[in-house]
Amino acid sequence: MAFKERVFSGVQPTGNLHLGNYLGAIVKFVALQERYDCIYCVVDMHAITVWQEPAELAKTTREVTAAFLACGIDPKKHIIFNQSQVAEHAELAWVFNCVARLGWLNRMTQFKEKAGKDRENASVGLYVYPNLMAADILVYRATHVPVGEDQKQHLELSRDIAQKFNNDFSASINAHGYGDTFFPLPEPLIQGPATRVMSLRDGSKKMSKSDASDQSRINLTDDADAVALKIRRAKTDPHPLPSEEKGLEQRPEADNLVGIYAALQGVSKGQVLGQFGGGQFSAFKSALVDLAVAKLGPIGAEMKRLTQDPVYIDEVLANGAGRAQAIAADTMKAVKDIVGFVRR
Ligand code: ATP
Ligand code: MG
Secondary structure, eight states, rough: OOOEEEEEEEEEESOOOOOOHHHIIIIIHHHHHTSSEEEEOOOOHHTTOOOOHHHOOOOHHHHHHHHHHHHHTTTTTTTEEEGGGGGHHHHHHHHHHHOOOHHHHTTTHHHHHOSSSGGSSOHHHHHHHHHHHHEEEEEEETEEOOOOOOGGGHHHHHHHHHHHHHHHTHHHHHTOOSSSSSSSOOEOOOOSSSOOOEEESSSSSSSOOOSSSSGGOOOOOOOOHHHHHHHHOOOSSSSOOSGGGGGGGOOOHHHHHHHHHHHHTOOOOHHHHHHTSSHHHHHHHHHHHHHHHHHHEEEEEEEHHTTTOHHHHHHHHHHHHHHHHHHHHHHHHHHHHTTTTTOO
16 A cells, blocks of 8 residues: 655654754754655653653753754644644554564663663663654654664664554454555665764764763754864864775764764765865864854754744644644544444
């Protein structure tokens, strides 16, 4: 069966949005508006899988919304909303809790990283996080999902869940007139040089909102001085930049900064090295500071302006939630019939 093409993706309101979120996800969200119907969600229910201060959660939810708007997502042509306003996400997630297997979730590396050593003390929600993510996507029967590299494994799990649902319930799906398959197998859209932006302090860790060190990331709201300081202090090695991409192997910090430059400028890493290869890091870092400030400055300023108008932000979210719910409710009616739940 051919599914209507639709894009879905989400960002957690867990802290300051950073360059990794921007280059790995939001830049793509913006570009995809031209070709698809898009649904972009502030996933507050995912956020509470680790502790969030209530007042802070509301503030960050509005900040992420402001970032979507400041980066150029159109809330009229597309849909922006926060997850908890559409209860169907949680409803479908429960069904998926009963479709996904323990063995599948046991393989998820994000749970291992976030739970750390004290696994017994992690929330149950953190463990089933990928099932909720599958519900987020599939409640809209979305076909394309732009995410950073770190979410690739979760997206594969979403496909496995969709497939198992389609198989387990195939007779019922057919009997209710939905043909052979009810859910599409959502495709990841992961491409470009900065799909995994690494921490500025440690080239083996991804840049994260939840990293304790603010020096590890460039926030979208950092001012020019902060950006400059963080890039100048970013960890590097003592060698000059190579002239070819192959020379970046085994040099994660250099590779990361070159990748960031390439993504911000919209060129390849090879082209960046063609310009800066053979030169000292300091000169390259200065150019990177200028580029980062030029690209992020206007976004940070617009975010600040928008967050001063929470009434407007809340209107955008409420309006988006209403339109999202209309789609999600149709999916849930069908799912209930397929599963055999008696409904009104
Ligand atoms: P947290 O630490 O709370 O998990 P996060 O920084 O990982 O926060 P998320 O809200 O989990 O951010 O992810 C939002 C989007 O940003 C996802 O598509 C994710 O793949 C992408 N993303 C997150 N970190 C990076 C990164 N370092 N490089 C590229 N993309 C990233
Ligand atoms: Mg994350």
